[in-house]
Amino acid sequence: MKILVTGGAGFIGGNYCLKMTEKYPEDTFVCLDLLTYAGNLETLAPIMDRENFRFVKGDIRDRAFIDELFAQEKFDVVINFAAETHVDRSVEEPDVFVSTNVMGVQVLLDACRKHVVKRFHQVSTDEVYGDLPLDRPDLLFTETTPLHASSPYSASKAGADLLVLAYYRTFKLPVTISRCSNNYGPYQFPEKLIPLMVSRAMADQSLPVYGEGLNVRDWLHVYDHNTAIDLIVRKGRVGEVYNIGGHNEKANIEVVKTILKQLGKPESLIHYVKDRPGHDLRYAMDPTKLVTELGWQPEYNFDTGMAQTITWYVENRGWWEHILSGDYKEYYAKMYKDRQ
Ligand code: NAD
Numbered sequence: 236m237k238i239l240v241t242g243g244a245g246f247i248g249g250n251y252c253l254k255m256t257e258k259y260p261e262d263t264f265v266c267l268d269l270l271t272y273a274g275n276l277e278t279l280a281p282i283m284d285r286e287n288f289r290f291v292k293g294d295i296r297d298r299a300f301i302d303e304l305f306a307q308e309k310f311d312v313v314i315n316f317a318a319e320t321h322v323d324r325s326v327e328e329p330d331v332f333v334s335t336n337v338m339g340v341q342v343l344l345d346a347c348r349k350h351v352v353k354r355f356h357q358v359s360t361d362e363v364y365g366d367l368p369l370d371r372p373d374l375l376f377t378e379t380t381p382l383h384a385s386s387p388y389s390a391s392k393a394g395a396d397l398l399v400l401a402y403y404r405t406f407k408l409p410v411t412i413s414r415c416s417n418n419y420g421p422y423q424f425p426e427k428l429i430p431l432m433v434s435r436a437m438a439d440q441s442l443p444v445y446g447e448g449l450n451v452r453d454w455l456h457v458y459d460h461n462t463a464i465d466l467i468v469r470k471g472r473v474g475e476v477y478n479i480g481g482h483n484e485k486a487n488i489e490v491v492k493t494i495l496k497q498l499g500k501p502e503s504l505i506h507y508v509k510d511r512p513g514h515d516l517r518y519a520m521d522p523t524k525l526v527t528e529l530g531w532q533p534e535y536n537f538d539t540g541m542a543q544t545i546t547w548y549v550e551n552r553g554w555w556e557h558i559l560s561g562d563y564k565e566y567y568a569k570m571y572k573d574r575q
């Protein structure tokens with residue numbers, strides 16, 4: 236099989252490429268990535284010379300370029316990880332979220348139709364369902380929960396999901412969609428909660444916790460997300476949506492305290508700052524369909540997965556220090572100055 240992996244220089248797509256090129260030596264993987272601020276070729280360095288892997292720099296919104304690539308490569312499968320992904324950035328600059336996350340997906344869908352790709356898989360998110368109340372632990376998102384996005388990011392992902400399903404219904408394009416909860420693991424850009432807190436705590440800098448730190452996220456190791464995507468692509472039913480999650484709900488403050496404890500840093504580093512506008516209260520996924528239909532089970536438990544992840548950031552300072560030394564300083568100053 237020849238598989239196009241868009242956004243493969245990012246966090247989840249990068250972990251996907253590292254694992255799947257090794258697991259499936261008989262398949263060929265072409266990674267297409269624009270290398271925005273979030274893309275990092277250092278992540279892919281260990282597989283750059285593999286025979287079954289090739290990196291191409293390009294933009295999923297560039298119709299002529301995408302058409303040419305599809306004509307040359309004749310992909311069997313397209314897995315779309317490429318997106319603008321940070322909620323706080325979408326509050327500041329929504330345009331690029333609509334452009335990449337909606338228009339870019341439409342360009343890919345058209346190319347899949349024209350070049351008769353056997354499967355288009357859209358990597359979506361639990362955020363398309365909106366949020367759940369904190370005092371109703373019995374409520375979980377299922378695949379039939381109505382879409383109710385809160386941020387420009389999640390609205391753009393919901394828009395993409397609707398387009399993907401419309402291409403299935405109208406053009407019979409063989410599509411699948413997965414909606415996953417929050418991921419943690421190696422190679423995550425340090426604007427996101429866990430790597431941000433680990434890198435700042437290691438430098439004895441203040442840890443900016445939004446609001447009272449009581450918002451709940453449902454954490455899954457990136458490895459388990461990718462095994463689920465792999466199963467859905469190979470065995471999932473076309474036209475279907477599959478929720479992915481491991482029943483690991485944690486309040487943000489618990490996650491931050493776990494990090495401080497493992498690093499041996501004091502809780503006095505915690506600073507409660509102004510909340511994110513429209514901040515979703517709680518996410519919680521029901522992955523029953525994926526488990527019963529495709530037999531998926533997560534391998535990581537949260538405590539050991541988090542411990543390994545924190546250790547990874549401690550042992551791989553070089554990877555995130557390169558990022559922190561660039562435009563990131565400006566980003567942090569701009570995004571957090573009004574939050575103090
Ligand atoms: P990321 O921000 O780490 O990586 C995104 C990648 O997409 C980057 O390498 C970037 O360069 C690339 N990209 C951006 N715009 C592009 C364009 N126009 N053309 C080509 N490449 C482009 O994101 P991530 O956390 O790895 O998320 C991957 C996917 O998974 C996204 O679709 C996201 O919505 C979804 N998702 C993420 C999580 C999470 O917790 N991180 C959870 C559920 C779903």
Ligand code: DAU
Pocket residue numbers: 320321322323359360361362415416417418426427428429431443444445446448450451452487511518
């Ligand atoms: O749920 C899946 C989604 O998870 C993905 O679709 C998104 O791409 C991904 O970015 C992530 O979104 P979140 O907004 O949940 O992740 P983030 O790491 O930005 O924030 C996690 C929680 O931590 C959230 O409640 C906000 C809070 N937070 C975040 C940052 C960056 C803080 O308290 N302080 C911070 O500095």
